[in-house]
Amino acid sequence: QVQLVESGGGLVQAGGSLRLSCAASGGAFNRHPMAWFRQAPGKEREFVAAITWNSDRTYYADSVKGRFTISRDSAKNTVYLQMNSLKPEDTAVYYCASVYRPFSIPPVKSQEYNYWGQGTQVTVSS
Numbered sequence: 001q002v003q004l005v006e007s008g009g010g011l012v013q014a015g016g017s018l019r020l021s022c023a024a025s026g027g028a029f030n031r032h033p034m035a036w037f038r039q040a041p042g043k044e045r046e047f048v049a050a051i052t053w054n055s056d057r058t059y060y061a062d063s064v065k066g067r068f069t070i071s072r073d074s075a076k077n078t079v080y081l082q083m084n085s086l087k088p089e090d091t092a093v094y095y096c097a098s099v100y101r102p103f104s105i106p107p108v109k110s111q112e113y114n115y116w117g118q119g120t121q122v123t124v125s126s
Contacts, residue, residue: 015085024077036097048068098114
């Protein structure tokens with residue numbers, strides 16, 4: 001059974017940092033792209049960042065480029081999202097996602113992802 005479990009969310013002041021983790025189990029995640037999405041109250045789920053199976057390429061939404069960094073540790077089956085210079089508009093539930101497409105470029109549409117974590121809340125106060 002495939003499971004993605006996020007952790008690391010919390011409350012932080014504007015300008016602060018958080019590091020989210022997503023532990024994957026039950027599948028060969030090392031061969032597949034992974035991504036982070038977020039959803040703020042009353043808004044649609046949006047793409048944040050993605051990474052290829054071997055970490056040779058990363059992709060970011062314009063709103064987080066230069067502030068967030070996605071990475072993965074294949075030995076630990078874990079994906080990370082380092083978030084720096086946080087802004088109040090980054091407040092959302094953050095979700096980890098995986099798509100069953102071995103060795104492929106990660107999509108940016110949420111509908112294309114097969115597996116999702118339960119989400120972790122990030123709140124940035126002004």
